[in-house]
Amino acid sequence: MSLIHIENLSKHFKILNRREGLSGAFRDLFSGDYRTVEAVAGISFDIEPGEIVGYIGPNGAGKSTTIKMMTGILKPTGGIIQVNGQVPYDNRIRQAQIMGVVFGQRSQLWWDLPVIESFKILKEIYKVDQKTFDHHMDLFNELVGLKTLYSQQVRTLSLGQRMLCDITASFLHTPQVVFLDEPTIGLDISVKAKIRSVIKELNRERNTTIILTTHDLGDVEALCQRIIIIDKGRILYDGDIKRVNALFGAYRTLKLQIDGFTESTLQNLKDRLLECFGMEHGITIAATEEFWTDVTIDQAHTPLSDVLSFVMGNFTVSDVRIVEIAMENVVRKVYDGALG
Amino acid sequence: MRSYLPIARASYMVGLIYRFGFLFTVVGNIVYLGVAYYLWRSIYSYSDVIRGLTFNETFLYVGVGSAVFVLLKTYADWFIHYEIREGLIANYLTKPLDFQVYNLFANLGSLLMNLTAVALPTALIMGLVFKVKLTYGAGLFLFPISLLLAFLISFSIDYFIGLMGFYSESVWGLSTTKEIIITVFSGALIPLQFFPEDMQKVLFWLPFQAIYHTPLMMLTKPDQGLVVFLPMMAVQLAWAFGLFLAARLFYNQAIKVLRIAGG
Numbered sequence: 001m002s003l004i005h006i007e008n009l010s011k012h013f014k015i016l017n018r019r020e021g022l023s024g025a026f027r028d029l030f031s032g033d034y035r036t037v038e039a040v041a042g043i044s045f046d047i048e049p050g051e052i053v054g055y056i057g058p059n060g061a062g063k064s065t066t067i068k069m070m071t072g073i074l075k076p077t078g079g080i081i082q083v084n085g086q087v088p089y090d091n092r093i094r095q096a097q098i099m100g101v102v103f104g105q106r107s108q109l110w111w112d113l114p115v116i117e118s119f120k121i122l123k124e125i126y127k128v129d130q131k132t133f134d135h136h137m138d139l140f141n142e143l144v145g146l147k148t149l150y151s152q153q154v155r156t157l158s159l160g161q162r163m164l165c166d167i168t169a170s171f172l173h174t175p176q177v178v179f180l181d182e183p184t185i186g187l188d189i190s191v192k193a194k195i196r197s198v199i200k201e202l203n204r205e206r207n208t209t210i211i212l213t214t215h216d217l218g219d220v221e222a223l224c225q226r227i228i229i230i231d232k233g234r235i236l237y238d239g240d241i242k243r244v245n246a247l248f249g250a251y252r253t254l255k256l257q258i259d260g261f262t263e264s265t266l267q268n269l270k271d272r273l274l275e276c277f278g279m280e281h282g283i284t285i286a287a288t289e290e291f292w293t294d295v296t297i298d299q300a301h302t303p304l305s306d307v308l309s310f311v312m313g314n315f316t317v318s319d320v321r322i323v324e325i326a327m328e329n330v331v332r333k334v335y336d337g338a339l340g
Numbered sequence: 341m342r343s344y345l346p347i348a349r350a351s352y353m354v355g356l357i358y359r360f361g362f363l364f365t366v367v368g369n370i371v372y373l374g375v376a377y378y379l380w381r382s383i384y385s386y387s388d389v390i391r392g393l394t395f396n397e398t399f400l401y402v403g404v405g406s407a408v409f410v411l412l413k414t415y416a417d418w419f420i421h422y423e424i425r426e427g428l429i430a431n432y433l434t435k436p437l438d439f440q441v442y443n444l445f446a447n448l449g450s451l452l453m454n455l456t457a458v459a460l461p462t463a464l465i466m467g468l469v470f471k472v473k474l475t476y477g478a479g480l481f482l483f484p485i486s487l488l489l490a491f492l493i494s495f496s497i498d499y500f501i502g503l504m505g506f507y508s509e510s511v512w513g514l515s516t517t518k519e520i521i522i523t524v525f526s527g528a529l530i531p532l533q534f535f536p537e538d539m540q541k542v543l544f545w546l547p548f549q550a551i552y553h554t555p556l557m558m559l560t561k562p563d564q565g566l567v568v569f570l571p572m573m574a575v576q577l578a579w580a581f582g583l584f585l586a587a588r589l590f591y592n593q594a595i596k597v598l599r600i601a602g603g
Contacts, residue, residue: 073433073598093436101434108431112354124346125435153357 001085002046003177003209004070009079010233011040011065039065041233042079049176050207052199054220054241057230058331063213066230067179070211071101084176097126100170104182107166109154115165116150119172126173133172139205140168143198160191164198171202177209178202184216196222217324221245229334236334244330251329252304254295255288256311257319266293269315276310277302296325343436344445351449355457362457369410369458370465376402377470391533397560400472401531405556407462408487409528412494412551414450416443417518420502421511429598440499440588447495479562482569486555489576494551496583497522503587506594527553547579 014034019027040062047053057063068074069081072088072095081088088095102108109118123133140146144164154162163183170178180199184192200223203210214220220227220241227244229237237244258265270285273295277283284296295311297304304322311317355362377399384395393401420443423429432439466472474480501514508514523529526548532540543549554572557564 068430071430071434073430075596092433093438096434096436099434101431103430106426106428106431108435110350110354112357113350117350117353121346121350124343125437127343 003049003084004045004047004211005080005082006046006066006070007044007080008042009040009044009066009069009081010038010042010077011062011069011074012077013037013039038233040069040076043230043233043235044079045228045235045238047177047209047211049209050203051226052203052210052212052224054224054227055211055213055230056215056217056220056227057236059215061231061331062233063230064181065233067101067181067211067213071099071179072096097173098176100173100175100178102163102166102170102178102180102183104163104180104185107154107162109162109165109169111155112153114151114153115146115157118154118165119169122169122172128173132174136168136172136174140171143201144168144194160187160194163187163191163195167195167198168202171206171208174206175208177211180210180212182214183212184214184219192216192218193222199223217330229331231331236331251325252297252299253323253325254297254304254308254311255321255323256293256295256315256317257291258293259316259318261287261291261293265315269293269295269311272314273307273310277307283307296329344441347442348445348449348452351446352453353449355450355453362453365410365454365457366461369406369462372406373403373462373465373470376406391531393531393533393560396472398531399470400466400474401527401556401560403462403466403470403472404559405528405531405552407459408490408552408555409523410458411451411454412491413454414447414495414498416447416450416495416498417501417511417515419443419446420499421505421515424502424505424598425509440584440591443499443502444495447498448491451491474559475561475563477562477564478566479558479564479569482573483555483558483562486558486573486576489573489580490551490555492580493547493576493583494522496580496587497547499587500583500590503590503594506597522548522551525549526551527556531556545575547583550576550579 013036015037017033017035043062043066055063055066065074069076070083070088072090072092075089083095084098086095109115110121119133119137122128128136137146146165146168149157149161149165154165157165167180167183170180183199184195187195196219199210199212202208210223212219212223224241226239227237227241228235229244258269266285266287273283273285283298283302286294286296288294295307297307308320312320380395380399380402384390384398388394390398423432429439432442497518501511501518504511504514525543525546528551532543532549532553535543543553550572554576557572558569
């Protein structure tokens with residue numbers, strides 16, 4: 001039997017239509033003018049024990065709402081949701097015992113106290129026996145060097161250290177499933193890599209199921225075998241990451257700042273690249289932010305280094321950045337039927 | 341129960357960590373005691389007994405009253421409101437915890453902290469510097485129980501206001517109004533004996549006097565006998581239970597706002 005069973009799950013929010021200005025604010029006091037927002041509009045999936053599932057989508061796609069329903073914070077408007085055979089919001093306290101949750105933006109640790117105190121408190125809250133506690137603390141120390149942080153106040157930790165503490169803390173009571181809501185938000189590359197390896201290790205240790213929401217495709221690539229893409233409350237793709245990777249892994253975006261940039265420079269750049277690399281070059285160009293020109297390159301067709309040296313040789317470029325394809329672009333491409 | 345005790349311990353520790361806050365509370369209360377002493381001294385220069393209270397009794401009432409005031413000031417309404425408004429409540433909802441009991445114990449920790457920081461120094465100063473004498477009587481033994489009930493009532497009122505976080509963005513207005521009502525109608529500022537007779541009769545049935553007046557009477561006039569004290573404590577007990585339960589029912593309603601409308 002699957003650990004998480006979701007069938008035709010939906011969640012609607014009623015939102016008051018706000019009017020403009022002071023008089024509008026007064027009229028809103030007595031307003032019954034609500035509109036319904038479908039945050040989650042009928043999704044279905046099953047998650048097996050031990051899986052690491054990447055649950056991704058742009059902002060406002062319905063990711064957090066789904067997580068909140070799985071953790072029993074929100075009550076679904078319709079559909080079926082079961083975690084370990086139980087309905088989360090009906091048995092909140094009992095269900096909490098088998099779950100671990102990390103909300104990337106809000107720490108579950110006691111802000112003013114030394115790190116070790118939070119672990120001791122969690123030990124009592126979850127009624128973890130001493131042997132399991134010691135075993136886990138040793139493991140966490142091995143993974144993230146927790147001992148050196150024991151006596152440090154949580155609020156003095158760096159964001160990366162705090163996140164590592166938060167993640168390990170959510171595994172303390174040997175949960176069956178752990179929800180990680182944007183665990184790498186705001187972190188630099190090296191800390192992200194560390195966090196990914198820790199998550200992987202913790203998953204392997206007890207075959208803990210992990211559901212991960214993120215904006216960073218790198219997280220998904222490093223951790224998940226399976227990926228669920230959601231947008232506007234609907235599932236766009238649910239399946240093997242390999243297919244997604246084959247499609248987007250090869251894409252890189254070259255961001256250029258060209259001196260004396262005008263509309264004609266953009267056209268010029270387009271023409272010159274077409275001339276140099278031919279029709280089937282897999283390159284798209286767009287001026288995004290002010291001063292920046294984005295050149296998206298499919299490396300299956302054209303090596304990025306070729307494009308870069310060509311541009312550098314023919315234009316006066318003052319700044320260059322190379323970025324992986326953005327989540328929004330993946331979702332847009334999925335819409336366009338790339339995975340269909 | 342065992343899983344909630346470390347929570348009280350944690351909030352006690354937080355109080356200790358903020359050493360300067362601790363220090364200023366101690367000093368602030370000593371200053372207040374001095375002011376109260378000279379104020380009531382000058383009032384009593386015209387008469388030895390006012391409304392059946394001697395200077396010693398009134399000063400004991402006001403002094404201990406100020407200590408109890410700081411003792412019960414745990415800012416629970418602000419904290420709970422903040423946690424709800426900022427969505428931090430999600431951290432509690434995903435743990436095997438009861439939100440009300442959790443907050444009760446967190447407050448118990450702050451209470452014990454305040455006890456160390458304020459109540460003990462106040463007691464020492466009142467006894468050693470101002471030479472206030474206690475009368476012997478049954479009330480002295482009932483005082484701690486009565487104080488605990490007062491804490492429960494005070495917590496429930498704060499918790500109620502905190503839960504408003506589900507409905508409103510700001511708690512400032514409600515919280516200050518509460519402070520004023522409690523300060524005036526509870527006897528925290530002026531002993532209730534100084535109020536008009538009819539008003540005293542009405543106030544007897546309200547929860548506010550059960551927070552200050554009841555425990556303070558047990559300390560200032562402990563020899564009144566159980567005939568006086570038991571009805572007072574019955575009122576306290578009724579409010580403590582009633583408010584705790586009412587707050588629980590209110591939470592069950594309020595949480596629906598979050599669970600249905602989103603956090």
